[in-house]
Amino acid sequence: AQSVAQPEDQVNVAEGNPLTVKCTYSVSGNPYLFWYVQYPNRGLQFLLKYITGDNLVKGSYGFEAEFNKSQTSFHLKKPSALVSDSALYFCAVRELYSSASKIIFGSGTRLSIRP
Amino acid sequence: NAGVMQNPRHLVRRRGQEARLRCSPMKGHSHVYWYRQLPEEGLKFMVYLQKENIIDESGMPKERFSAEFPKEGPSILRIQQVVRGDSAAYFCASSPTGASTDTQYFGPGTRLTVL
Numbered sequence: 001a002q003s004v005a006q007p008e009d010q011v012n013v014a015e016g017n018p019l020t021v022k023c024t025y026s027v028s029g030n031p032y033l034f035w036y037v038q039y040p041n042r043g044l045q046f047l048l049k050y051i052t053g054d055n056l057v058k059g060s061y062g063f064e065a066e067f068n069k070s071q072t073s074f075h076l077k078k079p080s081a082l083v084s085d086s087a088l089y090f091c092a093v094r095e096l097y098s099s100a101s102k103i104i105f106g107s108g109t110r111l112s113i114r115p
Numbered sequence: 116n117a118g119v120m121q122n123p124r125h126l127v128r129r130r131g132q133e134a135r136l137r138c139s140p141m142k143g144h145s146h147v148y149w150y151r152q153l154p155e156e157g158l159k160f161m162v163y164l165q166k167e168n169i170i171d172e173s174g175m176p177k178e179r180f181s182a183e184f185p186k187e188g189p190s191i192l193r194i195q196q197v198v199r200g201d202s203a204a205y206f207c208a209s210s211p212t213g214a215s216t217d218t219q220y221f222g223p224g225t226r227l228t229v230l
Contacts, residue, residue: 107156
């Protein structure tokens with residue numbers, strides 16, 4: 001069965017510092033991985049995805065994520081955090097080339113950037 | 116190019132009433148997915164529909180919940196005889212095809228409150 005774990009409920013970072021939001025996954029086949037961001041009372045906004053190819057994926061707003069197959073991880077990173085990055089971040093997985101349509105979401109990590 | 120549209124954005128119902136949530140996919144998208152988000156939790160898959168077909172309803176509660184995506188018009192998620200536990204944010208997503216490599220784009224959600 002597919003699953004996603006986001007081990008940190010909250011991550012606090014000072015503005016200008018690098019940030020990492022952790023994610024590990026479990027699928028029986030090849031993973032198709034996503035990061036979404038949710039601002040208060042808003043829907044989910046797509047940030048980036050990994051299917052195949054380069055393990056470092058670049059996305060919107062300066063975010064990037066690194067796929068690590070041996071550690072089954074897909075951590076979200078940004079070199080220099082902004083206060084406006086404060087939001088709820090969701091990691092998600094789908095089994096590539098599977099007939100299953102649904103995306104499995106992690107429980108979310110609240111990112112708080114202090115000025 | 117309008118994104119996924121959902122209405123109403125907020126819906127208040129008393130216990131026992133019916134709730135109807137509407138979703139219009141992005142232009143050119145014929146695949147719709149419904150997810151539910153309970154407070155402080157991640158999104159949970161409910162149902163996947165194509166025009167006039169339910170493809171996967173493995174996440175739908177067995178009673179009181181139904182979904183449709185008619186040939187013309189929006190997709191509808193219907194909850195009969197609502198209970199307090201139905202209070203949640205309901206998100207719709209759409210994709211151009213049903214391929215596992217598709218990105219699902221989310222609407223702003225409908226926040227249902229059951230009094």
